[in-house]
Every structure is written in structure tokens, then in C-alpha cells.
Amino acid sequence: MTYRKPARPPKGKTYCRDCRKYGFYTRRDAKRMEKQYPEEQMRPYRCPIDDNIWHLGHLPNAVRNGEMSADEWYDAAGEVTA
Numbered sequence: 001m002t003y004r005k006p007a008r009p010p011k012g013k014t015y016c017r018d019c020r021k022y023g024f025y026t027r028r029d030a031k032r033m034e035k036q037y038p039e040e041q042m043r044p045y046r047c048p049i050d051d052n053i054w055h056l057g058h059l060p061n062a063v064r065n066g067e068m069s070a071d072e073w074y075d076a077a078g079e080v081t082a
């Protein structure tokens with residue numbers, strides 16, 4: 001696995017203390033970051049605590065725990081995939 005550090009911090013990045021991870025103010029910013037790590041297959045999803053923040057992550061815990069499928073999760077998060 002290779003991690004490339006961006007030359008400069010991406011715009012619109014913040015830190016979500018509730019989720020203890022980076023967040024983005026727009027889905028576009030999240031997607032921009034995602035493109036830097038294509039092999040990670042991360043997806044933007046809305047922060048469950050703060051509607052104004054997008055996170056970029058692998059499968060959420062609820063999916064890992066088998067509580068719901070990834071599709072159900074992203075539907076619930078309001079993501080439009082098309």
C-alpha cells in the first residue's frame with residue numbers, strides 16, 4: 001500500500017472531533033481527496049453528527065458489523081450515486 005502525501009493541504013478540510021477524523025465542507029472536496037488515493041476505494045459520506053461535513057472513509061462500522069449493507073448506509077447518508 002502506498003500513501004502519497006498531497007503537496008499542499010486540500011481546501012475545505014477540517015477535523016471532526018465527533019468522528020475523530022478529517023472532514024470536508026463539500027462533497028467535491030471529499031472527492032478531490034479521494035482521487036489522490038484511488039487504490040483505497042474510499043467513498044464520501046455525510047457526517048452522521050454534522051450535516052455540513054463530509055467524510056471520506058472505508059466501510060463504516062455499521063457495515064462492518066453487519067448491521068446494514070453499504071448501499072443502505074449510503075442511501076441513509078443521502079448520497080446520490082449517478
Ligand SMILES: [Zn+2]
Nearest residue numbers: 016018019047
Ligand atoms: Zn463527523
